[in-house]
Amino acid sequence: QVQLVESGGGSVQTGGSLRLSCAQSGRTFSIYAVGWFRQAPGKEREFVAAINWSGTRTDYADSVKGRFTISRDNAKNAVYLQMNSLKPEDTAVYYCAGDRNRDRLLPVRWAYDYWGQGTQVTVSS
Secondary structure, three states: OOOOEEEEEEEEEOOOOOEEEEEEOOHHHHHOOOEEEEEEOOOOOEEEEEOOOOOOOOEEEEOOOOOOOEEHHHHHHHEEEHHHHHHHOOEEEEEEEEEOOOOOOOEEEEEEEEOOEEEEEEEEE
């Protein structure tokens, strides 16, 4: 059984930074591609970023390009989302998700097999 646990959320002001972590227990994390999604109140869950199993390929939503960076450390079974220049519209619950197709980077929820419980990010103006 794969379990994903997000951490690192919190409250920051506009322009601030946060680093989210996604830790995995169970099978070796390196067999999965990993994505980050977010869901704001009253909105659909949307794609943020994804990284393949080896960390050699990444993809980002247009809304976060140049501000967010996804990375991974397979030795630590962890994936990170560095978020800089945060804006109020980044406020949401952030989820990490694992895709058993380890080299696929799809910005859609149905591609991912495992999900964490989420961590809240709040950006105030």
